[in-house]
Amino acid sequence: MNQHLIRQQQLQKWINQSTNFECKELQLVSGDASFRRYFRFLYEGQWIIAVDAPPKVEDCGRFIDVAESYRQAGVNVPSIYAFDLEMGFYCQTDFGEGQFAQALNNKSCDHLYKRALACIPAIQSCQATAKGKLPLYDHEFVQRELGIFTEWLLTEYLQLNLSTSQSNMLKTSFAFISHVFLSQPTAGVHRDFHSRNLMLLEDKTIGIIDFQDAVIGPITYDGVSLLRDCYQKWPEESVDTWTKEWHQEYFSQYPWNDFKVWFDITGIQRHIKASGIFARLKLRDHKDVYLKDIPRTLQYIIEVGQQYSELKTLVEFISSDVLPSVVIKQGAKS
Structure with missing residues (x-):
């Protein structure tokens, strides 16, 4: 089983066991120029973004800290609902498809x-x-x-x-x-x-x-x-x-x-x-x-x-x- 699939399964398990959400299916939204991958899942009629940011190559703690600083300053950034810095997982607001x-x-x-x-x-x-x-x-x-x-x-x-x-x-x-x-x-x-x-x-x-x-x-x-x-x-x-x-x-x-x-x-x-x-x-x-x-x-x-x-x-x-x-x-x- 490749590493991406293993991480995806771990992410879904973390959501179901360690957050207030229930995730039946993760839909890949995108990867980007970094090593992060973004998924979307539906919970009680609301779409949530789940992020896989492998801790060996990504610092999701930095993202979470900056997000809070930006939000306090009135910058329109996603809310962070749950995170696990050791695993490199977090859930955030889904800003939708309007690029x-x-x-x-x-x-x-x-x-x-x-x-x-x-x-x-x-x-x-x-x-x-x-x-x-x-x-x-x-x-x-x-x-x-x-x-x-x-x-x-x-x-x-x-x-x-x-x-x-x-x-x-x-x-x-x-x-x-x-x-x-x-x-x-x-x-x-x-x-x-x-x-x-x-x-x-x-x-x-x-x-x-x-x-x-x-x-x-x-x-x-x-x-x-x-x-x-x-x-x-x-x-x-x-x-x-x-x-x-x-x-x-x-x-x-x-x-x-x-x-x-x-x-x-x-x-x-x-x-x-x-x-x-x-x-x-x-x-x-x-x-x-x-x-x-x-x-x-x-x-x-x-x-x-x-x-x-x-x-x-x-x-x-x-x-x-x-x-x-x-x-x-x-x-x-x-």
Whole structure:
């Protein structure tokens, strides 16, 4: 019997023996980029989500702690009904099937993005849980994330042998990105605030999920995660308009020109990291589905990075070496 089925049976047994619910059948809802799996079951006419978060690779205690902090701040997150940290199981509110990502279209995007951006101030007010302060997105943290790009996308996936000049170029480019990233004011950061982690609930509010990696970091991080989403792409004029309106409403104490630089470079840092993570998901975790998102993610770096002279050589490297290699490799596998 495979490990997934064993865990599913253990989860159902735990629900029936250790919670106030009765579960006759678990329906798989989804897995995601982590090792968590989500199931749905019906109890007295109400759907409940049951989560399998294997404790060796997932910290469901962190999710539960952040959920409580977010809820106290007015962030619309699932309620946690029951949990077992040793087993890595918990039950939570079922936010339904209304995915923000699927509701986005040319007519709805303006309204939906403004509503989603309006959720960020409450998230930013959360800088601690009952267990203490959230981790700080510090220099070491940023460098570790940027290193995912070099290790997993360039070396492991593309098997590029970097020259000394290329390695030095990456080091210089990453130093500039880190400096800008860390120079801006900080606040609470969801860290994965994008279209797939937002739900549209029956009462028309936005529900927020997948927040267990929350940190204290740059004020632009969640905004750029949403507006330059690795899974969605909108005309730059629209993104610029939404960003300016968000800045004017919530961050007008900071000059727009400074805010725009923070926003752009924070997005580039995120896209560098994400493209490496997508390669790692393929190679380490055997999740091929994310490979198709790498070209879009790299294209963001090129389009935004070309506006900054400090990133000229990085943009040229990605344009001439990295992106074409990805396209060729993926074309060969299709």
